[in-house]
Amino acid sequence: MQAHSVIGKSTTRVDVKEKAVGEAQYTGDIILPKMLYGNILHSPYAHARILNIDTGKAKKLPGIKAVATGKDITDKPHGLIRTPPAPLFLRDKFALAKDKVRFIGDEVAAVAAVDMDTAEEALELIKVEYEELPAVFDPLEAMKPGAPIIHESYPGGNISTDGHFNHGDVEKGFKESDFVFEEHFETQYVCHSPLEPHSAVANYLQSGELTIWLSTQTPFYDQTGIAEALGIPVTKVRVIKPHVGGAFGGKTDTLPPYPIAALLSKMTGRPVKVVHTREEELVCTSRRHPIYIDQKIGLKKDGKIVAMESRAILDGGAYFSFGPVTTVIFGGFQNGPYEIPNFRYDGLRICTNKPFCGAMRGHGAIQAKFAMESIIDIAASKMGIDQLEIRIINAIKPGVVTAGGFIVNSTGHEECIQKTQEKLRWKDKWGKHSGTGVGIAANFFLSGAAINFFFDHHPSHSAVIIEANEDGKFTLKTGTSDLGQGSMTTLAMIAAETIGVTLDDIRVIAADTITTPIDMGSYSSRVTMFGGNASLNAAQEMRKTLFEIAADTLEANPEDLEAKEGQIFVKGSPDKSVSHAETINLYFEKNIQPLIVKGHYNPPPNPHSPDIQIQGMNIDAVNASPAYSFGAQAVELDVDKETGIVKVKKIIAAHDCGTAINPQAVEGQIEGGVSMSLGQALTEDFKMDKCWPMTSSFLDYKLPTSMDHPEIESMLVQTMDVNGPYGAKEVGEGVNIPTIPAITNAIYDAVGVRIKDLPVTPEKILNGLGEKI
Incomplete structure (x- = not known):
C-alpha cells in the first residue's frame, strides 16, 4: 500500500477543539434579536377528520404573535421519493394536517409566542372539533378487506409499498436442496434517540428571503420542502446546518418543525425557534420499522446455499417517509455477503394509525440480516456444520456480480471472520452450552446509494469547491453534512493529501445551501464515497x-x-522545492484572478440489469452502490439460567472499510454502531397500546448506558476499492448490522434458546428454557 503523509494517519477531527471548549453552536443555541418561540399542537386521536379549528382565544392571548393551521400552508404535501416515474401519492405528509389526522401526535396547529410558557398556554386555548374515525393498528389487520383506509390516495389501500426481487429459479433451487429450513422472525419499533432533538431557527425577512438553521442531514432536500410548503421560490430559502447532535437517519425527513418555524417567521416578520421536546422526539418523528419476516433457505449437504426466499410485512405507520426505500433494501441486501444463486423476495409495507417509520441507521438491512444470519446459524446447527465454515464457503468473491446485479469489486468478508474468531478464541469456546456462549454474524452494506430519488434535475450527486489563499492555505466548500461522524475531517484529509499540504492547511465550510455546492445529504453511508471523491477530484485539479x-x-x-x-x-x-504559498502567489501574478477549482462525483453506471420492482414500477440498470463494505462481529456473553438476564462480555468487530482514511475515526464509528445495536438487541422497544404511545421519555425507553456496555474491540480490514477515494469504503451503517444476530446466536450457544423476536428479554429466555424441559 502506498505511503501517505495524511491519509491513514489517526487524527483528531477538525471541529474537536470548538466542541471540547463549548464554542460549537447547535441550532438550539442560536438566539436572534426579537426571536419568538414556536410550539405545536398534536392530535389526541389516532384517526379523525378535522371539522373545525377555533384559534380565536389563542390569538387574543397576550404574548401570542401568530397562530397557524393547515390552511396557512400550500396544498403540496412533502415526500422523499419524488423523481419520475415516482407517483405523486408518495408525497403524503403536510407540516400541519389539512383534512385528517392519522396518528396520535400528528401536527394540527402551531403558535409563536414571546416565551414557551405563553406558547404552552395558547395551545390549550385552541379548540379542535374532530370526527373520530375507525383506526387500525396491526399491519396484518390493516391488509384485510374492510379495514379502515388511512390514505384515500393510496391505490393499494393500506398497502403503501410493494417491493419484489426475483433472481434465478427459486422453486427449482429448493427442490435441488438437500436441506430446507423455514423460520419466522419479528423485530420491534426502535427510536433514533439523538441527544439533540429536531430543532429549527427561522428568520424571514421583508425582502422575501428566508434563512433557516436546521439540525438536519439533508439541507438541500429541506430547502425544497420548506419552499414548497410556504409557496416561495427555492432560491429564496437558505438552509444552514450548524453542528448536529446526532441524527442516525431521523433527520433526513423535512419534518414539521422545519416548515412550521419558517411559516411562523413569515407570519410574524420575526425570527422563530422551534425545538422538539423529548416526548415529541420519541412520538412524533420517524423510527425503525417493525417487520414480520418469513425466511426460507435451501442448502446442499456441504453447506452451499442453493436458494433463499424472504417474505416481509413492514409496519410503516401513518406516512411514507423513507419507507419505500426500506422495503427495497430489506430484499436487496440479502444479495450479500453470501452467493445465493436463486433468490426471491416479496415485501409489503403497510400503513397503520401509528407513528410513522423511515430511515434509521442500516434501515431494512439490519432487520434482514437478523433473519438471514439467524437462519444460517440454525441451518448450520441442524446440519452439523461449523458456523464459521458455512459463512466462508458461501462467501462472495471479488469481481462477482451478485444475482441482484450488484458489482462487488472488493471484499474482506473472509478476513473479517478469521480475525474475529481468532481474537475471541472461538474454537476454544463454542459449543459448550454452559451458560457462556459465543456467536458470530456478518454484514454487507452499500457505500452510498447511487440512485437519485429526490431531484428531477441535479447537477451531481456531490460537489466540492476549493479556493487557494495567498498564505498557502485552502478553503474547501462542500454541501455534505457532518453529523458528528467526522465527514468534514475526512474530506479535508483527502484534499490535503492530494494537494500536498497538512490538514491544518484546509479550512472546511459545509452544508449551506447558498454558499456551498449541492450534495444529496448524509445518509446511506455515502459521504466518504461521494463527497470524498468530489473532494479528490477538486484537489487533483488544484494540484x-x-x-x-x-x-x-x-x-x-x-x-x-x-x-x-x-x-x-x-x-x-526534495531540496529543490517551492512552497504552495509562493506558487499560489505566482499564479495570482500571472493570471490576475482567483484560483478556484471544482470537483464533482456521480456513481458509475451498472451494465447489469437486476429484476427489481417497487410500487409497480420496474427499475432497470440500478447501480445500487459504487462499492460494498463487509464485516463480521463475534460476541461472548453469559446467560443466567435462573433469571434469564444476558450479560454481554465482549464484542470483537472487524470491518472492511477499504482504506481507513482516519483510523481513529473508523474505530469510533465501529464502536458507535455496536453500541447502537446493543440497545436494539437487548433493551430498546417503543411500546404501543394500540394507538397510545407508552414510551415518552428515556425513563421508559431504555437506552444502554456505559454500565451496560461490554468490552468492544475494533479491527480494521483494508481492501482498497477501485471506486473509493484512496480505496475507501463506508463505515457508517454496515458496522451496526451484525451485532444483533451475533448476540442472539451467542445466546443459543450459551443455553440452547433461539430468540426470533426482538428485543431479547429475560422472559423470552426463561420461556425458551421452560420449553426445553
Missing part, C-alpha cells in the same frame, strides 16, 4: 494547476513533481 505553475520555477515537467507538507518539489530531490 494540476499548482504543478503547472511550479514547473516553470523548478525548471521541470509537471509530471515529475511531487507535493508534501506545503512544499512542491522534483521527485527524488
Whole structure:
C-alpha cells in the first residue's frame, strides 16, 4: 500500500477543539434579536377528520404573535421519493394536517409566542372539533378487506409499498436442496434517540428571503420542502446546518418543525425557534420499522446455499417517509455477503394509525440480516456444520456480480471472520452450552446509494469547491453534512493529501445551501464515497494547476513533481522545492484572478440489469452502490439460567472499510454502531397500546448506558476499492448490522434458546428454557 503523509494517519477531527471548549453552536443555541418561540399542537386521536379549528382565544392571548393551521400552508404535501416515474401519492405528509389526522401526535396547529410558557398556554386555548374515525393498528389487520383506509390516495389501500426481487429459479433451487429450513422472525419499533432533538431557527425577512438553521442531514432536500410548503421560490430559502447532535437517519425527513418555524417567521416578520421536546422526539418523528419476516433457505449437504426466499410485512405507520426505500433494501441486501444463486423476495409495507417509520441507521438491512444470519446459524446447527465454515464457503468473491446485479469489486468478508474468531478464541469456546456462549454474524452494506430519488434535475450527486489563499492555505466548500461522524475531517484529509499540504492547511465550510455546492445529504453511508471523491477530484485539479505553475520555477515537467507538507518539489530531490504559498502567489501574478477549482462525483453506471420492482414500477440498470463494505462481529456473553438476564462480555468487530482514511475515526464509528445495536438487541422497544404511545421519555425507553456496555474491540480490514477515494469504503451503517444476530446466536450457544423476536428479554429466555424441559 502506498505511503501517505495524511491519509491513514489517526487524527483528531477538525471541529474537536470548538466542541471540547463549548464554542460549537447547535441550532438550539442560536438566539436572534426579537426571536419568538414556536410550539405545536398534536392530535389526541389516532384517526379523525378535522371539522373545525377555533384559534380565536389563542390569538387574543397576550404574548401570542401568530397562530397557524393547515390552511396557512400550500396544498403540496412533502415526500422523499419524488423523481419520475415516482407517483405523486408518495408525497403524503403536510407540516400541519389539512383534512385528517392519522396518528396520535400528528401536527394540527402551531403558535409563536414571546416565551414557551405563553406558547404552552395558547395551545390549550385552541379548540379542535374532530370526527373520530375507525383506526387500525396491526399491519396484518390493516391488509384485510374492510379495514379502515388511512390514505384515500393510496391505490393499494393500506398497502403503501410493494417491493419484489426475483433472481434465478427459486422453486427449482429448493427442490435441488438437500436441506430446507423455514423460520419466522419479528423485530420491534426502535427510536433514533439523538441527544439533540429536531430543532429549527427561522428568520424571514421583508425582502422575501428566508434563512433557516436546521439540525438536519439533508439541507438541500429541506430547502425544497420548506419552499414548497410556504409557496416561495427555492432560491429564496437558505438552509444552514450548524453542528448536529446526532441524527442516525431521523433527520433526513423535512419534518414539521422545519416548515412550521419558517411559516411562523413569515407570519410574524420575526425570527422563530422551534425545538422538539423529548416526548415529541420519541412520538412524533420517524423510527425503525417493525417487520414480520418469513425466511426460507435451501442448502446442499456441504453447506452451499442453493436458494433463499424472504417474505416481509413492514409496519410503516401513518406516512411514507423513507419507507419505500426500506422495503427495497430489506430484499436487496440479502444479495450479500453470501452467493445465493436463486433468490426471491416479496415485501409489503403497510400503513397503520401509528407513528410513522423511515430511515434509521442500516434501515431494512439490519432487520434482514437478523433473519438471514439467524437462519444460517440454525441451518448450520441442524446440519452439523461449523458456523464459521458455512459463512466462508458461501462467501462472495471479488469481481462477482451478485444475482441482484450488484458489482462487488472488493471484499474482506473472509478476513473479517478469521480475525474475529481468532481474537475471541472461538474454537476454544463454542459449543459448550454452559451458560457462556459465543456467536458470530456478518454484514454487507452499500457505500452510498447511487440512485437519485429526490431531484428531477441535479447537477451531481456531490460537489466540492476549493479556493487557494495567498498564505498557502485552502478553503474547501462542500454541501455534505457532518453529523458528528467526522465527514468534514475526512474530506479535508483527502484534499490535503492530494494537494500536498497538512490538514491544518484546509479550512472546511459545509452544508449551506447558498454558499456551498449541492450534495444529496448524509445518509446511506455515502459521504466518504461521494463527497470524498468530489473532494479528490477538486484537489487533483488544484494540484494540476499548482504543478503547472511550479514547473516553470523548478525548471521541470509537471509530471515529475511531487507535493508534501506545503512544499512542491522534483521527485527524488526534495531540496529543490517551492512552497504552495509562493506558487499560489505566482499564479495570482500571472493570471490576475482567483484560483478556484471544482470537483464533482456521480456513481458509475451498472451494465447489469437486476429484476427489481417497487410500487409497480420496474427499475432497470440500478447501480445500487459504487462499492460494498463487509464485516463480521463475534460476541461472548453469559446467560443466567435462573433469571434469564444476558450479560454481554465482549464484542470483537472487524470491518472492511477499504482504506481507513482516519483510523481513529473508523474505530469510533465501529464502536458507535455496536453500541447502537446493543440497545436494539437487548433493551430498546417503543411500546404501543394500540394507538397510545407508552414510551415518552428515556425513563421508559431504555437506552444502554456505559454500565451496560461490554468490552468492544475494533479491527480494521483494508481492501482498497477501485471506486473509493484512496480505496475507501463506508463505515457508517454496515458496522451496526451484525451485532444483533451475533448476540442472539451467542445466546443459543450459551443455553440452547433461539430468540426470533426482538428485543431479547429475560422472559423470552426463561420461556425458551421452560420449553426445553
